[in-house]
Amino acid sequence: MPDLTIPRAESAYSYPLLIKNLLDAPVVSNPDQEIVYRDRMRYSYRTFRERVCRLANALEKLRVKPGDTVAVMDYDSHRYLECFYAVPMLGAVLHTVNVKLSPEQILYTIDHAEDDILLVHADFLPLLAQIRGRIDTVRAMVLLQDEPVSPPEGLEFAGEYEALLAEADRHYEFRDFDENIRATTFYTTGTTGLPKGVYFSQRQLVLHTLGTMAALASAPSQGRFHTGDVYMPITPMFHVHAWGVPYIATSLGVKQVYPGRYAPDVLLDLIEKEGVTFSHCVPTILHMLLNHPDIEKRDLSRWKVLIGGSALPKALCARALELGIDLYSGYGMSETCPVLTLAQVPEAELGSDNELEIRCKTGRPLPLVDLRIVDEQMRDVPADGESVGEIVVRAPWLTQGYLKDQRNSEQLWRGGYLHTGDVACRDAKGYVKITDRIKDVIKIGGEWISSLELEDLLIQHPAVAEVAVIGDPDPKWGERPLALVVPQGELDEKALVTHLKGFIDRGLMSKQALLLKVKLVEQIDKTSVGKINKRLLREKHAGRV
Incomplete structure (x- = not known):
């Protein structure tokens, strides 16, 4: 076969798909837009860029180099967003630690990921104290705090986050490197066995950002996420990069609000005070908010919410719609970065008897997602809305395996498709509906x-x-x-x-x-x-x- 590679000028620049390139446009075109952390911090995108540079310099001073792993234990905060960028932009790996796991499971994930540096919020110091002395790989820890605290005896820190940033240079020239290097690692919260490590490259995170951004912005009105929105996650940032939406929000240059530790009063207050228009969460969190005693007094008429993690009950969706919330489903899993489908409602269906049914479905695949529903012989089942099979997928942002686990990696990817373990059907219009997990x-x-x-x-x-x-x-x-x-x-x-x-x-x-x-x-x-x-x-x- 002849060589069909496109000819390149000797001095042409080969633009790599790196996380650093997601940051350039908003800093240039919308530098005064705000990033907010509860009632504690408020600064511009211009300042955000400076803080990312300061964090990179501070981490280098702690001898972080490409290939090292930096772990974070924090609530949803401006600090976490800064780590989403600074760590992989150095060529290091960001490990978002699931702080909801038991101390022993957290110890396992820290050791298994071979974390070099650990950034930990003061609230998690008692948890950390339970496993001190048994963490083999971490060589330095950084304290994150909202109020001054005294660390427990026996825990030593290289410094406090804000103090380290204040001492660091606000300029940093981030280098180019291979877009296929690992950028993030986190651990699935599966219900059997030890947590499994999944991982994503710089290229995969950029492509997921662009693909999901295009899908979210494609709707004329319902569920649309655009530059005029105000974003607040209600999915932990340790969980699949908060579904990747912080990368999208930053790329769009929208106002971002980070709520810290989830509390119903705080979340509802922030939605109203900061004008939040777009969030995402699991049904249990929304159920908690809608059962708040003051919910009828709140104006939620501009709030769009993407639901994932588990099926959206029709009763919960109907209640949200009564309150003026634009609620709809999405689908993905830890192994898929995560977004694969969105259940946005076509304009012609708004106000119809089918609207509620569509919002609660799993949705239609995003661009670049090859989603099939197959039987046990990997044959496609009919798209008749009734025939069921397992969802298997291919997309450019799927984890390529489980960290240090070849057997389960091959099982995940058997037949060349990633097996989700979800049972579903698809109708003639392409809407997927998950009917259950295979094991459930x-x-x-x-x-x-x-x-x-x-x-x-x-x-x-x-x-x-x-x-x-x-x-x-x-x-x-x-x-x-x-x-x-x-x-x-x-x-x-x-x-x-x-x-x-x-x-x-x-x-x-x-x-x-x-x-x-x-x-x-x-x-x-x-x-x-x-x-x-x-x-x-x-x-x-x-x-x-």
Whole structure:
């Protein structure tokens, strides 16, 4: 085959896809735009650029070099955003530590990632004190604080974050390097085994930023994220780079608001005071906010919210729409950087009977996402809205494996596609709808019942505050659905089965769902990022009712 490579002038510049290049346009075109941290810090993009340079110089003074790993334990803050840029722009790797894990799991991730430098918020010092002396790789720690604190005895720090930045030069010339080097690492909060490390290159993060930005901005109105918005994440920045949206927000040069530790009053106050118009979160966080006693007094009519992490219940979506919130779903996972689909509503469907259904679907794939729904032989299932299979994907921003875990990496990528483990169907218009996780499908006789669809119907009962459905072993049926219900008011099993029968009679659920068993509980166990922890629920409740 002939060499078809394009000819290049000898002095032509080969523009690498590096994180540093995401920062240039907003600093030039919108340097006075604001970045806000609670009620504690407010500065311009111009100052942000200077602080990124100061942080880079401070890290170099701590002997950080390309290939080293810098770990961060912090709330959602301006500091975290600065680390999103300065660390990979040095050619180092940013490890966003999941502070919701147990001390032993955090120790495992720090050692497994081979962290060299650890930046830690004062609130997490008691946690760190539990594992001190057992951290093998970290050679220096930096203290992050909102108020002056005295570190516990035995913990030594190279300095305090703001003091180190104040001493550092505000100029730094960031070099070019290979766009395929690793930029970030974090650990999945899977419900089995040890956390798995996923990783992304500079190129992948840039492409994810551009692809997701294009998709979010493509809608004429509904769910659109654009330069006039005010952004505030309500997904932890340690979790998949806060879904990558801080990179998008910075690239667009929009006002950004970082809430620190999540508290309902603080979040709602910031939305109103700072004029927040775009956020993202998991359903449990939104549920918490919408149950705030003052929610009816708040003006949320300009707020757009992207929901991910787990299925969006129709009842929650309907309640949000009543309050004027523009709510819709997206889909991805830790291994996919994460965004793969968005459930934006076409203009023609706004106000129609289908609008709620579309908002709660998984959505349509982003540009550059090759998403298939396949059977066990990797054959595509029909796009008829009913046939189900596993979602498998290819995209330029998917993790290429699990860190130091060849066996699970090959299992993830078997057949040349990344296997999500999610069961879904697709309709003729291209909308994907996840019906369950493969491991969470309830197998009654020879029929599969979706635990997510059952949850969506049960939550519509007025006496149900929260619900999770798992499979309960049964000698006759194999499994029966067990609904773990947090009640709000009087509730019994008969009332829920009667409620469910109404949907079965309308053809919205298989009659096998009438085998439902109900157990009232005080709370539903969640993972560290707010997802329902069905593995733990099965361990605690299956076979015990």
